[in-house]
Amino acid sequence: MRTPDFEQLEKELIYKRKNGYRTMSESRIKTAFEFCEEYKSFLDASKTEREAVKTAVAMAEKEGFEKWDLQKSYKAGDKLYFVNRNKAIILVKIGSDKLENGINMSIAHIDSPRLDLKPNPLYEAESMAYLDTHYYGGIKKYQWVTLPLALHGTVVKVSGESVEVSVGEDPTDPIFYITDLLPHLGGEQMKKTLGEGIPGESLNVLIGSMPVEDEKISNGVKLRTMQLLNEKYGITDSDFMSAELTFVPAGKARDVGFDRSLIAAYGHDDRVCAYPSLKALFDCGDVSRTALVCLTDKEEIGSVGNTGLDSNYLFDFIEDLALSMGANPRTVFRNSKCLSADVNAAYDPAFPEVYEKNNSSYINCGLVVTKYTGARGKSGSSDATAEFMGEIRRAFDESDVLWQMGELGKVDIGGGGTVAKYVAKFNVDVVDVGVPVLSMHAPIEAVSKLDVYSTYEGILTFFEKLK
Numbered sequence: 010m011r012t013p014d015f016e017q018l019e020k021e022l023i024y025k026r027k028n029g030y031r032t033m034s035e036s037r038i039k040t041a042f043e044f045c046e047e048y049k050s051f052l053d054a055s056k057t058e059r060e061a062v063k064t065a066v067a068m069a070e071k072e073g074f075e076k077w078d079l080q081k082s083y084k085a086g087d088k089l090y091f092v093n094r095n096k097a098i099i100l101v102k103i104g105s106d107k108l109e110n111g112i113n114m115s116i117a118h119i120d121s122p123r124l125d126l127k128p129n130p131l132y133e134a135e136s137m138a139y140l141d142t143h144y145y146g147g148i149k150k151y152q153w154v155t156l157p158l159a160l161h162g163t164v165v166k167v168s169g170e171s172v173e174v175s176v177g178e179d180p181t182d183p184i185f186y187i188t189d190l191l192p193h194l195g196g197e198q199m200k201k202t203l204g205e206g207i208p209g210e211s212l213n214v215l216i217g218s219m220p221v222e223d224e225k226i227s228n229g230v231k232l233r234t235m236q237l238l239n240e241k242y243g244i245t246d247s248d249f250m251s252a253e254l255t256f257v258p259a260g261k262a263r264d265v266g267f268d269r270s271l272i273a274a275y276g277h278d279d280r281v282c283a284y285p286s287l288k289a290l291f292d293c294g295d296v297s298r299t300a301l302v303c304l305t306d307k308e309e310i311g312s313v314g315n316t317g318l319d320s321n322y323l324f325d326f327i328e329d330l331a332l333s334m335g336a337n338p339r340t341v342f343r344n345s346k347c348l349s350a351d352v353n354a355a356y357d358p359a360f361p362e363v364y365e366k367n368n369s370s371y372i373n374c375g376l377v378v379t380k381y382t383g384a385r386g387k388s389g390s391s392d393a394t395a396e397f398m399g400e401i402r403r404a405f406d407e408s409d410v411l412w413q414m415g416e417l418g419k420v421d422i423g424g425g426g427t428v429a430k431y432v433a434k435f436n437v438d439v440v441d442v443g444v445p446v447l448s449m450h451a452p453i454e455a456v457s458k459l460d461v462y463s464t465y466e467g468i469l470t471f472f473e474k475l476k
């Protein structure tokens with residue numbers, strides 16, 4: 010008997026995760042880097058869900074997408090979009106197959122952790138003016154102090170007129186700031202846990218210190234601040250009650266590393282899946298199955314509210330579209346497939362204790378497929394079927410997509426959820442895919458350029474190849 014070639018045998022039998030820099034061609038890597046230049050511009054223009062929707066609409070209209078009209082009936086090749094309350098958007102490319110054969114959809118969220126203003130936020134303390142915040146999403150509060158912050162959002166005046174606010178992004182703009190204790194006086198603070206060191210109620214943003222000239226006014230700095238805001242935006246103190254204003258880290262997305270292989274930015278989670286979803290929808294040719302992208306809101310606080318996926322807005326839209334095309338909505342759902350496009354935690358060598366090496370996702374190893382999420386025994390997860398996993402694998406491999414499997418950390422260390430379960434409720438096949446992220450939910454998160462591009466290639470393959 011001949012001795013088998015064990016190297017060959019190993020290649021055939023043993024799975025090894027691939028690093029894109031070992032497997033991708035130079036030209037493909039170059040394309041990935043170019044793709045990420047556009048992604049960085051998208052990030053800079055889309056620091057809130059409202060801004061992301063605006064950017065998406067502008068991109069879609071350039072691509073010939075038109076506003077959805079319930080009265081119209083659509084045919085193969087038509088491209089339409091629907092905006093829900095300025096905070097979520099659905100975009101569709103009608104395929105040549107019957108709609109009842111199902112829709113291929115990619116869903117990402119465009120809200121990110123941040124500091125929202127309270128309804129009565131403006132106050133003065135010791136001749137300094139502050140805006141009081143209530144944080145949104147899962148943050149480590151100590152990370153948000155002593156950072157340059159920008160203010161973004163919308164104020165609806167009592168007249169009904171709405172005003173857009175964005176201060177802190179232009180290099181000539183002022184920024185805003187939360188103070189921290191100096192180490193010299195921080196002895197007691199430093200004994201606290203990281204979770205207790207900066208309490209939520211102390212996330213008060215410093216916005217000014219100059220009083221009005223009249224000494225009789227007791228809160229002269231507050232008044233002066235309001236005077237400036239009134240001059241610029243025509244708003245009064247009570248207009249904060251009908252506003253969605255939010256502090257986010259100021260500044261643009263930047264390359265990381267001498268080789269520029271990574272991107273540091275605010276809000277990768279989950280705009281890093283939103284952008285590839287949009288681009289894949291624009292770039293997929295004449296698809297046979299109808300392709301849909303939904304960029305949704307409120308994922309970071311449990312997909313609640315009428316702009317989150319626990320609401321019916323997406324499913325009602327699909328139902329209306331189905332009925333207008335003479336299709337049975339339930340048949341459409343039953344035959345539909347969905348990528349729940351959201352980030353996963355990249356293995357971080359600085360914190361090996363929370364990751365299980367064999368089942369983590371790694372930087373530069375491509376799009377990460379997550380069969381299930383959840384916590385404590387997969388609770389709260391939508392566990393993708395082996396059959397659907399098989400279809401996804403086959404499609405990705407056939408198109409030579411760089412991809413890997415990954416779980417979010419060790420069993421029982423923590424966990425997380427995505428929108429997958431809200432889609433699964435409608436009997437749609439759904440699996441989580443996305444980009445591995447370092448320092449997820451930190452003010453500045455980091456991702457790899459190859460992984461961003463592989464996610465685009467994966468979603469494109471899904472739209473074009475999955476039957």
Ligand code: MN
Nearest residue numbers: 278279351352
């Ligand atoms: Mn996410």
Ligand code: MN
Nearest residue numbers: 278279309450
């Ligand atoms: Mn998140």
